[in-house]
Amino acid sequence: MTLRWKLSAAIAAVSALVVVALSLVVHNAARVSMINSARDVQDERVQSALRIYETNGRLVFYATLDDPALPPELRAYAAKGQRATYVQRTGRGLEVWAETPAGGGKVLSLRTGITDRYSVLVDLDRTLMIGSAAVVLGGTAIGVAVGGRMSRRLRKAANAARKVADGDTGVRVREAIGRRGRDETDELARAVDAMADALQHRLEAERRVTADIAHELRTPLTGLVTATELLPPGRPSELVRDRVRALRTLVEDVLEVARLDGAAERADLQEVALGEFVRRRVPALAPDAQVTVAQEAVVQTDPRRLERVLGNLLANAARHGAGAIDVLVDGPYVRVRDHGPGFPPDLLREGPSRFRTGSTDRSGGHGLGLTIATGQARVLGARLTFRNAPPADGGGAVAQLLLPR
Known part of the structure; x- marks a missing residue:
């Protein structure tokens, strides 16, 4: 994962935790407030029902005397001569009870379901879920934007550092x-x-x-x-x-x-027919080398510096390689290959280094030939790479020069 998505994931996780915590707090506060309000209303109704009952003996608000379904908790309060309210959960929702002693050992009670009010909590939860999702998505979008800006700056810094290293x-x-x-x-x-x-x-x-x-x-x-x-x-x-x-x-x-x-150093660039140039120069630099031109190409290069690169590659192949030296021109590519033990791993991994000749199999010289060839290629705006041919293909070291057309 890139820094952008790590930062976005962190912001999304924090946002989700915050909105879940706030939603639980809001849900519980709304539920407690709703139940307390229902209990207050029920308490006022039971007091009004008691006054009317004591005045004319009528029961109002669907009040009952000595209701057999009265919860035991309320019976205990009534036995003490105290008025009380009680919330009971049923299969249909919540029921709010209220009781008060009515004299003569009787208990007057009311019960009212708050299913409609309970549905308000469902609507509230739905609203909280929608709001939470919006907050998480918004926080993630902000994280993507901020992380993207930081990631772009760091990526530019890494690219610039690579250029400095090169x-x-x-x-x-x-x-x-x-x-x-x-x-x-x-x-x-x-x-x-x-x-x-x-x-x-x-x-x-x-x-x-x-x-x-x-x-x-x-x-x-x-x-x-x-x-x-x-x-x-x-x-x-x-x-x-x-x-x-x-x-x-x-x-x-x-x-x-x-x-x-x-x-x-600056190159004196000219248009050069690469195949013809290599065909004429290689015999003077390495008489035993075999030159093959697969495809001719006209390149922009400095003939003197290009000859220096070719000379060093051929000298390296003659000194450290074995068997015939093959030079192939394929468009803007020039490949020089020997059939020796190949380039040492250090050179393939880190590139040529002055005064380092690699393994004992490629001893001799001072390690400056390939260093000079790489430097001259850089002045030419060319790219010089090194690899080893697979053993199934005969092995050997392969140096490839890519010149700008």
Whole structure:
């Protein structure tokens, strides 16, 4: 159940309890008032009947002397010489008795049914039921309205928080939910915005430190590369050159990751025939890869950045996969698949992370290739997803890039 319906159910339950309690109070008060009124009237009638009987010996108001049906409770009062009234329930409703001693040991009594008056309670109960239903429905409607407004604000806040988590630093939760009123939702929004600002400042500081370190390493690396070219031929010299090239690639990758994290990169978009582009670029990036164009499509993209994404996906498949590498172009989709052990569960669950290569089966590298590919795809406005092919289909890792047409 959503917050709207929980709040509505709570208001409806409280409203029902309140109206039931009030209805019982009103019903009992009306019943007691009606019975007391009938007893007062009956008491006055029996006194009038006694005066007339004592004056001329006539019985009026259907009064009787020594009625055998007189309730025992009234006989006890009459024996004490006291006048009394009594309410008795019968199959036809309520009967109000009144008795008074008439002298000579006789008892004069009256009884009157109040069935008609008792029906008033039925009408009253019906009215109370209708009113209670109206109150419950009205309270539920108010709960739906109030809960709906709160639920919409919280849902907007959740969507804005997801965008912040996805890296959209320009989103603010308080602006997303609107600045109307100062309630708990507004306090939550301000707290989330403050947390997002603090995290953004910390990440920006870490990015600047990383970029500065990588930038400072470029100068000595350039000199080191030049120096390795002066080494005499031989196996030791070749090993040194290989390690220097790997270090230089690492520094360049770290700089690229820092630039992508800064969210300042902009794509130079052009119309590109995707199938033809992949068919021409893949042989240079991975000569052994098999390219299949199922459906051609024209997309808006930056060719340089798209080539970088393809190169990293192919390099990852060649380094960590096994068997042939298949590249499929199907409209705006590009799929790169190997036949190795597949992506590790952490990567599928959380996405690529720098300097984390996953399981030991996919060891090697620095974990920056897929991170850079994801960042470049974000700059292109594309969507890069990762999954593993089912074992029945041969298994392997599948990276899919969806480009905007």
